[in-house]
Amino acid sequence: MSELMQFLFSGVTVGAVYALVALGFTIIYNASDVVNFAQGEFVMLGGMITVFAHAAGLPLPLAAVLAIVVTGVIGVALNKLAIEPARGAPVVSLIIITIGAAIFIKGVTKLVFDKQLHRFPAFSGDTPIQIMGATILPQSLWVIAGAVAVFIGLFLFFTRTLTGRAVLATSNNRLAAQLVGINTKWVMTLAFSLSAAIGALAGVLVTPITLTSYDVGIALALKGFAAAMLGGMGNPKGALVGGILLGLLEALTAGYISSQYKDAAAFIVILAVLFVMPQGLFGSKSMDRV
Amino acid sequence: MRLSSKQISLLVLTALIVLAPLFFPSSFYYRVGALVFINGLAVVGIVILTGYAGQISLGHAGFAGIGAYACALAPEHFGIHVGLAALLGAAISAVLAYLVGRPILRLQGYYLGVASLGFGILVAMVLSNEAAVTGGPDGIQVNDLGLRRLLNDLGLSLSNSEFWYAFSGFALLVGAWIALNLHNSPTGRAWRALHGSEVAARTVGVDVARLKLQAFVISAVYASASGSLLALQNRFITPEVAGYMHSIEMVTMAVLGGAGSVLGAIFGATILTVLPQVLTVFAEYEMMMLGLVMMLVMIFMREGVLPSLLRLFRGRGE
Numbered sequence: 001m002s003e004l005m006q007f008l009f010s011g012v013t014v015g016a017v018y019a020l021v022a023l024g025f026t027i028i029y030n031a032s033d034v035v036n037f038a039q040g041e042f043v044m045l046g047g048m049i050t051v052f053a054h055a056a057g058l059p060l061p062l063a064a065v066l067a068i069v070v071t072g073v074i075g076v077a078l079n080k081l082a083i084e085p086a087r088g089a090p091v092v093s094l095i096i097i098t099i100g101a102a103i104f105i106k107g108v109t110k111l112v113f114d115k116q117l118h119r120f121p122a123f124s125g126d127t128p129i130q131i132m133g134a135t136i137l138p139q140s141l142w143v144i145a146g147a148v149a150v151f152i153g154l155f156l157f158f159t160r161t162l163t164g165r166a167v168l169a170t171s172n173n174r175l176a177a178q179l180v181g182i183n184t185k186w187v188m189t190l191a192f193s194l195s196a197a198i199g200a201l202a203g204v205l206v207t208p209i210t211l212t213s214y215d216v217g218i219a220l221a222l223k224g225f226a227a228a229m230l231g232g233m234g235n236p237k238g239a240l241v242g243g244i245l246l247g248l249l250e251a252l253t254a255g256y257i258s259s260q261y262k263d264a265a266a267f268i269v270i271l272a273v274l275f276v277m278p279q280g281l282f283g284s285k286s287m288d289r290v
Numbered sequence: 291m292r293l294s295s296k297q298i299s300l301l302v303l304t305a306l307i308v309l310a311p312l313f314f315p316s317s318f319y320y321r322v323g324a325l326v327f328i329n330g331l332a333v334v335g336i337v338i339l340t341g342y343a344g345q346i347s348l349g350h351a352g353f354a355g356i357g358a359y360a361c362a363l364a365p366e367h368f369g370i371h372v373g374l375a376a377l378l379g380a381a382i383s384a385v386l387a388y389l390v391g392r393p394i395l396r397l398q399g400y401y402l403g404v405a406s407l408g409f410g411i412l413v414a415m416v417l418s419n420e421a422a423v424t425g426g427p428d429g430i431q432v433n434d435l436g437l438r439r440l441l442n443d444l445g446l447s448l449s450n451s452e453f454w455y456a457f458s459g460f461a462l463l464v465g466a467w468i469a470l471n472l473h474n475s476p477t478g479r480a481w482r483a484l485h486g487s488e489v490a491a492r493t494v495g496v497d498v499a500r501l502k503l504q505a506f507v508i509s510a511v512y513a514s515a516s517g518s519l520l521a522l523q524n525r526f527i528t529p530e531v532a533g534y535m536h537s538i539e540m541v542t543m544a545v546l547g548g549a550g551s552v553l554g555a556i557f558g559a560t561i562l563t564v565l566p567q568v569l570t571v572f573a574e575y576e577m578m579m580l581g582l583v584m585m586l587v588m589i590f591m592r593e594g595v596l597p598s599l600l601r602l603f604r605g606r607g608e
Binding site for chain 1: 340346348393394396397399400401403404405407408409411412415419534538541542545546549574575576577578579580581582583584585588589590592
């Protein structure tokens with residue numbers, strides 16, 4: 001029982017990170033139909049910039065805010081310099097552009113910072129909390145709370161604010177949105193900055209547990225992508241559930257079957273889900289008219 | 291007599307392969323050349339899948355891994371010759387592509403991307419985790435092909451790098467010849483129809499599912515052959531050959547050069563194989579430059595480098 005609890009705790013913690021990455025995918029996908037493979041680099045940047053700003057003498061909260069803001073600006077730059085000029089390019093080109101951007105960001109980070117593994121202190125100490133015979137790190141609670149807060153914030157943003165509705169309108173029909181006076185270019189910029197900031201936040205929250213280095217991004221992007229797909233591309237609820245499910249699956253596979261094949265289990269389940277429900281768990285069943 | 295574009299492509303390719311060594315100052319260049327051809331072979335497979343049939347695979351390195359490890363493992367466990375082992379690898383890749391392709395090719399765009407990605411990751415994971423059989427992440431030795439010794443006995447003495455340059459150049463020519471023939475065959479035309487519009491292709495009676503599967507299986511055999519060649523040339527192989535980055539490389543090479551044309555894709559393979567060799571001088575900047583090149587080409591030369599350059603030379607008009 002306590003063993004199971006332990007696996008669940010670690011699964012939900014990792015899952016919350018995947019969920020945050022998947023939420024980032026979702027926002028950009030909704031605004032622009034682009035799957036941004038550089039999403040994982042935002043997480044990496046969040047962690048790395050915080051590490052170095054903190055080492056340079058900034059207090060941790062300030063360093064974290066700085067990391068989130070800088071990453072947000074980088075997200076905007078990515079949109080303005082690489083995605084917007086490529087408007088209308090086929091899916092393969094967009095995949096390569098964003099993968100190219102990921103490699104570029106990784107290369108620059110390696111140059112500007114270094115190749116070492118880094119961490120900074122956990123927000124509220126490293127004393128594990130005992131629950132039902134299992135332990136959980138306080139930082140895990142931060143990660144989970146962060147994911148939930150971001151999800152609720154996004155939910156309110158998309159349903160209660162005019163700006164949020166403009167994003168939804170753009171995702172539904174770009175031309176129609178333009179016709180009713182929505183500045184869709186601005187919506188895309190907003191989407192990129194928002195998802196970069198969310199990615200960076202995930203990096204800030206999780207670095208004390210998992211450590212960070214310049215090359216952690218791509219694995220996170222793949223998992224976040226898989227989570228978004230599992231939940232149904234473009235659906236924020238799907239991103240959250242998909243992320244947590246993926247994390248749990250990995251933790252349970254690692255615990256009960258084989259730690260070497262934990263990534264395989266996740267992908268096998270995703271493939272299975274895609275075969276049965278090609279739209280993912282929460283995806284809308286939009287049909288191509290034939 | 292006017293030459294068809296197929297004949298021109300093959301002639302250009304042959305001329306480049308034969309004439310390039312005249313400019314090689316050292317044997318290192320033969321090695322890079324062989325690598326270009328080996329990558330080119332895999333990329334020609336991507337041309338068939340992506341350029342002709344319009345389907346994306348982010349997991350083709352999985353098949354390269356199967357081809358490579360067949361060469362390492364089959365001689366050891368079944369006692370067959372490495373040459374036959376490469377054929378066995380191609381056969382296994384074809385069967386696997388057939389089995390995996392049936393369900394995943396129903397998916398489109400990003401969904402197909404992630405499904406094929408999952409497949410590639412599974413293969414890479416098995417190769418690095420089943421250390422007892424595959425040697426794990428450290429890699430495994432591959433037997434000598436023996437063909438060079440045979441040629442030497444026949445009086446054609448080639449150094450190791452010269453032999454592999456010639457052998458993989460020949461393999462690439464054969465691969466390009468098959469791909470160019472496919473382009474103009476009824477199957478090739480049906481592929482291009484479904485690339486244009488799946489719905490339209492279906493309405494004129496194209497069996498979309500079967501054609502996608504064909505393209506997937508054929509391109510898998512190309513990837514497998516490329517993996518086998520790599521294993522045979524290096525005499526040593528690690529799971530990296532099946533890794534995610536290798537899959538991405540294949541697609542990037544094809545699209546960068548121009549996925550619609552065999553020559554374009556081989557051009558892309560050349561750029562991306564040679565670039566890292568040149569950039570080792572600037573090792574620190576290698577990754578940054580590579581990412582930058584990928585982005586710039588895709589933004590400003592959407593059809594790929596070679597088609598864009600050709601259009602530039604021909605002038606703006608048709």
